[in-house]
Amino acid sequence: MKDPILECVRQVRDEHSKRFNYDLDAICEDYKTHQALVGKRLVRLKPRAANDGLQPAARFARGGCGSR
Template identity: 50%
Template sequence: MNIDPIVEEIRKARREHAARFNYDLNAICNDFRKRETELRNRVVSLPPKRLRKETKSKGLEA
């Protein structure tokens, strides 16, 4: 199995973040909530896109 360097980088960051809070899940979640409120202006909420109605395709029919 190949090791994906991006996945490994994310796992490393997650381990380091958890270690800063002594692996206390409540403290980790509180930190994420705090960051979320501090960075609220960086998140963009886009309106949902309307889906087009499906049309019959002329695919491979037997």
Template identity: 45%
Template sequence: MPNQPTDPIISEVRAVRDAHAARFDYDLAAIFRNIRAMQDASGREYVRFPARPVASSDTRHDKNGAKAGGRAAGSR
């Protein structure tokens, strides 16, 4: 957002995140593998949820989350 004050903590987090991503040429799969390896090496226990099912490709919603092609709330 233009003309928004810059928070130094946010700037630092973004710089660290960008530097980490740059180490892996911004390859999301490689970044994820590295983060997973760091978690495994830490010895800490992390919560892992089962994968959620993927919605079918014909499921479409408008910008308000309503199913596309459906009636608007309150309409008849």
């Protein structure tokens, strides 16, 4: 089942990326420029904790895909 909202977001993202020939540095600079014009941060990411304490997925811990 297709989600129309996701389809729209992906279309807008692709159109924006095409404007910069899919150059990630140029895309980020555009976001920074827009952020400066707006006068507030567009994205705020919380620092992620280290993944040292994570356990492997159960199927891999058992020795393979579906094995018991």
